[in-house]
Amino acid sequence: MATRVGVANSKPHVQAGKLRALAVLGPKRAAAMPEVPTAAESGMPWFDVQTWYGTLAPAGTPQNIIRYLNAEFVKIVNAPDVRQHLEGMGAEPLTSTPEEFAEFIKREAQRWARVVKDSGAQVE
Helix, strand or coil, X not given: CCCCCCHHHHHHHHHCCCCCCCCECCCCCCCCCCCCCECCCCCCCCCCCCCCCCCCCCCCCCHHHXXXXXXXXXXXXXXXXXXXXXXXXXXXXXXXXXXXXXXXXXXXXXXXXXXXXXXXXXXX
């Protein structure tokens, strides 16, 4: 049986020998498990599925508040103890500007809308 589980969630189970990692579904090997090949390296170059997290604010939030919150989140994510903790779990902490994140979300929505359309899935 195969299943998709994020590196942060699966790493302890792989280390304990309870799971065997077959591939990382992102475009590059995970720093936390560099011995595990990517799906592309395993013959599936179309497989690029990544888990990501972000923080959003309500529509209409003033830009100065957005910029302040973003700057504070960047400081927190880049604090040595937080970064070390996240990396120790197998996460790869990244930060961006609010504009870059908005573009990323837009691309992800378009990408997954296409996947749903191509699959023929219908709402019941």
